[in-house]
Each structure stands twice: as C-alpha cells, then as structure tokens.
Amino acid sequence: VSINDFTNAVTYVVTAEDGTSQNYVVTITQGPAPKSSEKQLTAFSFESLNPIVTATISGLNITATVPYGTDVTKLVATFTASAKATVSVKQAPQTSGVSVYDFTNAVTYVVTAEDGSTQNYVVTITQGSAPKKSNLKEIIAYQVLIKDSKITFNDSMISVIVPYGTDITKLIASFTLSDSAKLYVDSVLQVSGVTFNNFNDTLVLTVKAEDGTTKTYSVTVTIDKNPLGIDEVTVSTVSVYPNPTTGIFHIDTKTGVNRVRILDIVGKEIYTFNSLDNMTFDVSSLTPNVYLIEVDSKLGLKIFKIEKK
Numbered sequence: 001v002s003i004n005d006f007t008n009a010v011t012y013v014v015t016a017e018d019g020t021s022q023n024y025v026v027t028i029t030q031g032p033a034p035k036s037s038e039k040q041l042t043a044f045s046f047e048s049l050n051p052i053v054t055a056t057i058s059g060l061n062i063t064a065t066v067p068y069g070t071d072v073t074k075l076v077a078t079f080t081a082s083a084k085a086t087v088s089v090k091q092a093p094q095t096s097g098v099s100v101y102d103f104t105n106a107v108t109y110v111v112t113a114e115d116g117s118t119q120n121y122v123v124t125i126t127q128g129s130a131p132k133k134s135n136l137k138e139i140i141a142y143q144v145l146i147k148d149s150k151i152t153f154n155d156s157m158i159s160v161i162v163p164y165g166t167d168i169t170k171l172i173a174s175f176t177l178s179d180s181a182k183l184y185v186d187s188v189l190q191v192s193g194v195t196f197n198n199f200n201d202t203l204v205l206t207v208k209a210e211d212g213t214t215k216t217y218s219v220t221v222t223i224d225k226n227p228l229g230i231d232e233v234t235v236s237t238v239s240v241y242p243n244p245t246t247g248i249f250h251i252d253t254k255t256g257v258n259r260v261r262i263l264d265i266v267g268k269e270i271y272t273f274n275s276l277d278n279m280t281f282d283v284s285s286l287t288p289n290v291y292l293i294e295v296d297s298k299l300g301l302k303i304f305k306i307e308k309k
Contacts (some may be wrong), residue, residue, distance in 0.1 A: 038082035039113035041121050047078045047097065055123070062109075062123040068130045072103045075125070084114040136178030137209035139217055145172045145193065158219045160199075165265055168199040168221050180210035240293055244307035247284025255298040263292040263303075283308055 004010055006028035015021040044055040044062050055064035066072065078097045081087050087094045088110050089101060101107060103125040111119045143151060144160050152159040162168060174193045177183055183190040184206045185197055197203055199221035207215045238253045251257065262271040262283065270291070273281065283291070286308050293304040 035113075035115035036082070036084050037113045037115045037117050039085050039111040039117060039119040040082045041079055041087070041109065041111055042082070043078075043080040044123065045078050046075055048076045057121075060119065060121050062121055063126070064123075065126050065128050068128045070127060072125055072127065074100050075103050076100055077123075079109075081111055082113065086112045088112065133209075133211035134178070134180045135209045135211045135213050137181050137207040137213060137215040138178045139175055139183070139205065139207060140178065141174075141176040142217075142219070143174050144199075144221065145174055156215070156217045158205075158217060160219065160221045161224055162221060163267075164224045165267060166223055168223065170196045171199050171221065172196045173219075177207060178209065182208050184208060238295055238297060238302055238304075240295075240304045240306055244309050245283070246309050247282060249281055249283065249293075249306060251279040251281070251293075251295060253279070253295070253297055257295060257297045259294075259296040261294040261296075262286075263294060265290050265292065267292065 006026065009025050009027045012024040012026055013021050014024065041057060041062065044057060044064070046053045046055075046064065046066065049066060049070065053064050053066050055062050066075075076097060076099065077094070079087065079094075080096070087096075089099075089107055091110075093099075094101075094109065103123065106122050106124045109121045109123055111121065113119075139158075142153065142158055143149070144162060146162045146166055148163050149166075150161045162171075172193065172195065173190075175183060175190070176192070183192075185195075185203060188195070190205075199219065203219040203221075205217040205219060207217065209215075238251065238255075240249060240251055242249060251260065257276050257279065260273040260276065260281065261269055262281075263269055270286070271283075288309050290305060290307050293306055295302045295304065
C-alpha cells in the first residue's frame with residue numbers, strides 16, 4: 001500500500017516487540033532499456049529529379065514512375081526510416097539524399113531495427129511513356145542568302161527574285177522550320193545557311209516532321225532582268241560616248257564627278273578612277289564585252305551600260 005520515492009536509497013527500520021530495531025537499506029536500479037524493433041520505410045522519393053518523383057509504398061513494395069529518358073543507373077533516393085533503424089542495399093549502408101544506386105532492375109532495401117531484426121522492401125522503378133512525336137512540318141521562314149533578293153511566300157510555293165547576273169546554280173538558303181522538323185532536297189539533309197543547291201529548275205523541298213510525316217514546298221528562283229537599275233547611256237546632264245567603243249570613251253557632264261568605276265556585267269569592280277583630271281578613259285585592255293560605267297556625280301550615282309568591241 002505504502003508509496004515511497006526510490007530515486008535514492010531508502011532505509012527501512014524494522015522494530016521488534018521489545019523495542020529493538022534493525023535497519024535495511026533498499027537501493028533500486030533500472031535495467032537497460034529494451035531495444036526498438038521498429039524497421040519501416042515511411043517515405044521514399046527522388047528529389048534530384050525535376051519534377052520531384054514521390055514513390056508509392058504498398059506493404060513491402062515501393063514503386064515509382066520517372067520521366068521518360070531519365071538515367072535510372074544513377075539515381076539518388078531520399079527516404080525516411082524508423083528511428084534508430086539503419087538502411088542498406090546488399091550490405092552497403094544507404095544515406096538518404098546522398099547514396100547513388102542503379103535502379104535498372106528492382107532493388108531490395110534492407111531496414112535493420114535497433115534490436116537487429118530486419119525487414120526487406122523491394123523498390124521497382126519504371127520510366128514513363130515517350131512523349132508523342134510532333135507532326136509539325138512547316139517552313140516558317142525561308143530566304144536565299146543573296147543581297148537585295150526578294151521573296152514571296154504563298155502557302156507551299158516560294159518565289160525568289162535575285163539581282164541581275166546572280167549565279168543561281170549554287171545558292172545557299174537560310175530557313176526556320178517547325179520544332180524537331182528536318183528539311184530535305186531529294187534525300188539530302190539541308191543545313192540552314194550551309195547547304196547550297198542548283199536553282200536553275202524549280203526546287204522541291206521536303207519537310208519531315210518528327211513523327212515521319214512530310215510536306216513539300218516548291219522554290220522558284222528568277223533572275224531580275226534589270227541589271228542593277230542601269231540607265232540609258234545618256235541621262236539628263238551626263239552622257240557616255242562613243243558607244244560601242246574600241247577602247248576610249250568620254251564622259252560629258254555639266255556637273256562635277258567624284259568617282260568613276262568600271263564594273264563587269266554582274267557588278268564586280270574592274271577599275272576605279274578617283275583622280276579625274278579629264279573625263280577620257282582608256283579601256284582598250286579589256287576584252288570585248290558589255291561593261292557598266294558607274295558615275296558618282298553631284299546629281300547622285302548613275303550606272304551606264306557600254307559595249308567594248
């Protein structure tokens with residue numbers, strides 16, 4: 001019935017009927033605490049993935065689906081186990097959020113309780129389905145890499161006008177396609193800004209979508225018939241004569257001339273005259289052909305066509 005505090009030793013006094021007594025010292029100690037038998041995994045996830053993947057724990061089975069394309073050979077698991085329990089895989093200790101493991105096949109996690117008892121959890125990782133392949137196959141932008149070229153885009157027909165004299169047998173085009181699409185001419189893969197083609201005839205472009213479906217476009221390149229906006233040989237106050245010439249020609253103008261350039265028919269410079277003491281020019285060394293005379297005067301820039309015999 002009697003209650004006493006045994007935190008410290010307690011002395012019991014036993015008194016006989018004749019009044020004599022004897023003391024008994026009672027000392028209480030506690031035995032060792034029982035070791036825990038708890039050995040559960042209560043949470044399991046892959047927080048290094050984006051987005052984070054949280055596994056499902058069902059009994060002793062743990063399952064998770066990671067995004068398609070995830071490298072499952074080097075995954076870091078984050079887990080929570082019972083207090084005082086340890087976790088291992090094939091006797092190798094596992095640290096939550098640190099240990100890396102290959103989940104290509106099912107992995108058995110062994111949870112060991114403080115009392116030495118164990119419990120096995122089987123972790124199975126699967127990859128999600130591959131994303132649906134795109135069926136987009138459009139040419140969003142297309143341009144021939146020639147200065148001053150003009151393009152008309154009408155549905156699947158592309159028309160390009162390039163300057164007079166352009167060599168259209170080796171033209172390079174830049175283009176923008178739908179995401180994941182590729183462009184082909186015949187079976188040749190086209191690289192924007194790199195691949196050249198012969199545009200003498202209408203070129204058929206095939207755009208292949210990621211899912212393998214295709215769409216065709218046609219490109220027609222036309223050379224401008226007006227060579228660099230050439231004027232007649234005589235323009236207002238400027239004239240070039242004689243035309244044709246056998247080697248000597250003159251420029252007659254009522255205004256000052258800053259510079260005269262002689263170009264071939266496609267606009268490539270042959271001679272430049274910056275020092276203009278007189279307006280007589282000798283082109284006898286040139287081969288017989290048609291040339292362009294560019295006159296930079298106070299009235300602006302004029303280009304004339306002259307024939308050298």
